[in-house]
Amino acid sequence: MDPHLLRTYVTVARLASFSGAARELGYTQSAVSQHIAALEADLGLPLLARRPVAPTPAGERLLEHAGALLLRIDAARADLDRFAAAPRATLTVAASALALHPRVLAALPATGVTLRALDRDRVPGAVATGEADAGLVDGVAAPSDPLRLPDVAPFAATRVAEEPLAVVLPAGHPLAGRRGLRLTDLVDARWLDAPAAGIALDRLRAVHGGPAGRGFRAALRYEGSDPRALLALSAAGHGLALLPLPVAEGVPGAVTVPLVAPRLVHRTELLLPAAPAGQAEPGGRLGEFTRRLRG
Amino acid sequence: MDPHLLRTYVTVARLASFSGAARELGYTQSAVSQHIAALEADLGLPLLARRPVAPTPAGERLLEHAGALLLRIDAARADLDRFAAAPRATLTVAASALALHPRVLAALPATGVTLRALDRDRVPGAVATGEADAGLVDGVAAPSDPLRLPDVAPFAATRVAEEPLAVVLPAGHPLAGRRGLRLTDLVDARWLDAPAAGIALDRLRAVHGGPAGRGFRAALRYEGSDPRALLALSAAGHGLALLPLPVAEGVPGAVTVPLVAPRLVHRTELLLPAAPAGQAEPGGRLGEFTRRLRG
DNA sequence: CTCCGGCCATCAGGAGAACTGATGCCCGTC
DNA sequence: GACGGGCATCAGTTCTCCTGATGGCCGGAG
Missing domain, CATH: 3.40.190.10 (Periplasmic binding protein-like II)
Structure with missing residues (x-):
């Protein structure tokens, strides 16, 4: 489990190519091939299918571990470096x-x-x-x-900072008149799926605590990070959104209803x-x- | 940041001895000395004071990282091994x-x-x-x-499982008559400190959210893991304890009052x-x- | 005070690991 | 069926890493 081997492994998996990884890492293709062979021998498992190059199930699993591991190594090194380095000007x-x-x-x-x-x-x-x-x-x-x-x-x-959460609904939505909403009321609704900008659906499912994979179906998926885009999408009827109350309020065409249960905050x-x-x-x-x- | 070097480093730090670590790891003392020197050169920082052998501040910091890192490496290896190994009988x-x-x-x-x-x-x-x-x-x-x-x-x-939490007080305690208690009421009380058996005091301080290091002073410290011992200690007036309600109830000499704020569960x-x-x-x-x- | 013993640092040498470059083989493509 | 790209394998070399020996330092005992 040499970090060097792990580093080549994740590079090969990312590029789906031995020779590409060799170029990127400054090795020869031969060395990369030997690295992967050493890892597979060490773990006693095939990690990559060749032609085309793609991780096996075990390889997928190793990718999760390797990513976290390499990040932690970099973190440790950076943290120790802070001991020696002078504070930066910017x-x-x-x-x-x-x-x-x-x-x-x-x-x-x-x-x-x-x-x-x-x-x-x-x-x-x-x-x-x-x-x-x-x-x-x-x-x-x-x-x-x-x-x-x-x-x-x-x-x-x-x-x-801490703010209450609010559900954003299009103005004509049947629940738009409520004073407060419970997450339970909204399990069967269609939600905007916006991992970067707002609240990811799998997080909602986890908080709600119901059976895994059920409820909170995705309508449109938004991959940007602008909460105002989410508000506009919600107002246009593309799905519900959960946002901090101060961010969600006062958008034309959308109604903002505080979330009252479970007790969660942003x-x-x-x-x-x-x-x-x-x-x-x-x-x-x-x-x-x-x-x-x-x- | 070779894991081998980290392993020798934590061993040296634990034993406070180069030659002791060498014996434990199956190296010569010379190799251990070179390992430490390599680490210190790599990071550009002294990690250990010699005679007596003890970690420097930077070394203390490295110990935290190294422990987590080595654990994660073992975890990755064990996880991948599960792919190959047959399910165990026991x-x-x-x-x-x-x-x-x-x-x-x-x-x-x-x-x-x-x-x-x-x-x-x-x-x-x-x-x-x-x-x-x-x-x-x-x-x-x-x-x-x-x-x-x-x-x-x-x-x-x-x-x-999930149960409400309760504060355990000796029968004669001024707050023993309450129907419910808030954590805020108990900041200035004396608490049993029992990291293994009950709820650690630093956790209480973190939940309470006040200034770090203040409040929830420790009375007696209990290093075992038996919650009944905690109850007996609390009944004898050695400090308050926070335990799951079903565990805490019905102990002679002690009074159990549910915790009502903040809303926490066991x-x-x-x-x-x-x-x-x-x-x-x-x-x-x-x-x-x-x-x-x-x- | 001095000698001795334990302990860490350093050095030179040798075993082994790791990388390179060349070559072979397989598969997909034209 | 020939070609080409790409991975595997092999031999050789380089460099890493460990050992064993030696030296210096400090503390304790006499």
């Missing part, structure tokens, strides 16, 4: 689309900041590997529970590489930013 | 102390089962590395939220190595167990 913040809360915008220093918009699930990785100095992630959780984030490295997460969290016990507060622009966010 | 279940819910006990097959009691945070690792075929973990969470578990490998977690979850998409349900004793647990 602050890079990775943020998911709905995490740009007014409080965040107000706290950002006026100069020397790079703001990088990423998909929700890529923000922790960016902070862990040092691509960003801090992260802002949003998500849905119970009021007193932290967001569920992949733990690629030790993080310190602090709450930045929360934005600040993600920092966890300081070792007894470490000083961060200085420079990062310190400025975090103090203004908290204070 | 079923091993890892469980934390409070996860032995009556429903669980009823679902266990009559023969061929090994039940291994572990600390709460070691159960996921045991399932991931294949030491156990399934895990049962308990913990505190919001009613509709899954337990927070370290993701050393892809898991499938399903809810097994949940037991079944932990299985995540089946690859489209994989058949587990067979044999494991299939029998999971079906009875769910059905």
Whole structure:
């Protein structure tokens, strides 16, 4: 299970080519072939079908592990590098689309900041590997529970903002007149599926707790990250959407109804590489930013 | 960041000795010394102080990463091995102390089962590395939220049981007459600190959401795993305890008051190595167990 | 104070791993 | 049926990594 072998394996799987992976990694094709053979011999399983090159079931499984593993290695290296490196002059913040809360915008220093918009699930990785100095992630959780984030490295997460959730319906929808809605009422409705911009359907199914795979059928799938696009789509009758109440309100053609059960909120969290016990507060622009966010 | 080097590093750190680690790992002392030197050169940081041998701050940090990393490597290997290996005749279940819910006990097959009691945070690792075929973990969470578990490998977690939480007070306690208690009322009380048996204090502080390190002061610390010991200690006035209501009730000398805010429950979850998409349900004793647990 | 013993660092040498380059083989394509 | 792209295999070389020996440092005992 040498990381080098894993790295070649994921590259081969991604490119579906031994010789392509060799070019990308700076090896000869022969070396790549030997890497894969060594991995397969080590695990005692075929990992790739040849001609065409594609992962076997076991290979698919290894891809999941390898991705997480390599990310964690990069994270560890980046984290240790922070011990030695001088603090950078410019602050890079990775943020998911709905995490740009007014409080965040107000706290950002006026100069020397790079703001990088990423998909929700890529923000922790960016902070862990040092691509960003801090992260802002949003998500849905119970009021007193932290967001569920992949733990690629030790993080310190602090709450930045919390808003109620609301269901967005087209104006003529039968449930549009309600004062509040329960998720149970909406299991059989058609939903917009927007993993990047809003709330993914599989997350809804998990929260709802019913039998896996049932309910919350997808209508249109939206692969962008703009919540206003979601609102417009919902108003046009392409499916329901679940969004933070302040974002969802006041859109022509759409009606916003607060979600009353289960008790869930939309929360934005600040993600920092966890300081070792007894470490000083961060200085420079990062310190400025975090103090203004908290204070 | 070679895993071999990390393995020797954690061993050296644990034994506080180069030559001791060499003996344990089957290397010469020279090799161990070179491993550490290579790691320190690679990261550009001193990791260990010599004479006495002890980790530097950077070394402490590396220990956190290395532990998680090595565990994940073992987990990946064990997971892939399951693809090849025949299903075992005997079923091993890892469980934390409070996860032995009556429903669980009823679902266990009559023969061929090994039940291994572990600390709460070691159960996921045991399932991931294949030491156990399934895990049962308990913990505190919001009613509709899954337990927070370290993701050393892809898991499938399903809810097994959920009970309200209750505060255990000695009979004469000023708050003993209440019908319900809020966590806020109890910030300044003295609590039993029992990471293995009950609910750890740092978890309480995190749930409460107040400033880090304040509140929920520790009285006696109990390092065993028997909840009845906790109850007895609480009845004797050694501090408050937070336990599932069914466990806490009916103990002489102690009063049980339900926790009403924040809305938290004690949940037991079944932990299985995540089946690859489209994989058949587990067979044999494991299939029998999971079906009875769910059905 | 000095000697001794334990412990880590360093060095040179050798076994083995790993990569390269050449060649062979298989399959899909024209 | 010939061709070509692409993976497997093999031999040779390079470089890595481990061993065994040696030296220096520190602490404890006499």
